[in-house]
Amino acid sequence: MPQEQSTPTGALTTTYEQLQELLMTAAREFKKPSAEEQAKLDKEKARREQAALESCIMAEEAEKQKQAVISACAAGGHKKENGRSAIQGQIHSDGKFHGICFHCQWEAPPVAMAPESFAGGIEYGGSSPFTFGSAPSAAA
Numbered sequence: 001m002p003q004e005q006s007t008p009t010g011a012l013t014t015t016y017e018q019l020q021e022l023l024m025t026a027a028r029e030f031k032k033p034s035a036e037e038q039a040k041l042d043k044e045k046a047r048r049e050q051a052a053l054e055s056c057i058m059a060e061e062a063e064k065q066k067q068a069v070i071s072a073c074a075a076g077g078h079k080k081e082n083g084r085s086a087i088q089g090q091i092h093s094d095g096k097f098h099g100i101c102f103h104c105q106w107e108a109p110p111v112a113m114a115p116e117s118f119a120g121g122i123e124y125g126g127s128s129p130f131t132f133g134s135a136p137s138a139a140a
């Protein structure tokens, strides 16, 4: 009858404590990025920073272009081809008219306005020139 029940000597000499230490070491090694992984992480970080910088520059560039379009449109008085105001909007809950130019998206400063002078509620100024209290483009 073979002695299958006996513990084979030398097969498992690692104690529980040794095994635990081994696992802890392995866990630490797993967490620590290798030089290659670190280089990859650094590269990824640099790429993200570059992308953020580029999107920042693009946003600035877009803002400059937007302002240039607004300036050009303001020089023409924010008018449609037929000479009427291109600024449309409505009276908000603050009782003021909030207009926006549909050519250049310029937001007119809110202006107090009697509802009866605001025919139809969508077009500001009509064929007559409109005036804004403090808008630089409306001074003329």
Ligand SMILES: [Zn+2]
Binding pocket: 070, 073, 074, 078, 079, 086, 101, 102, 103, 104, 105, 106
């Ligand atoms: Zn405009």
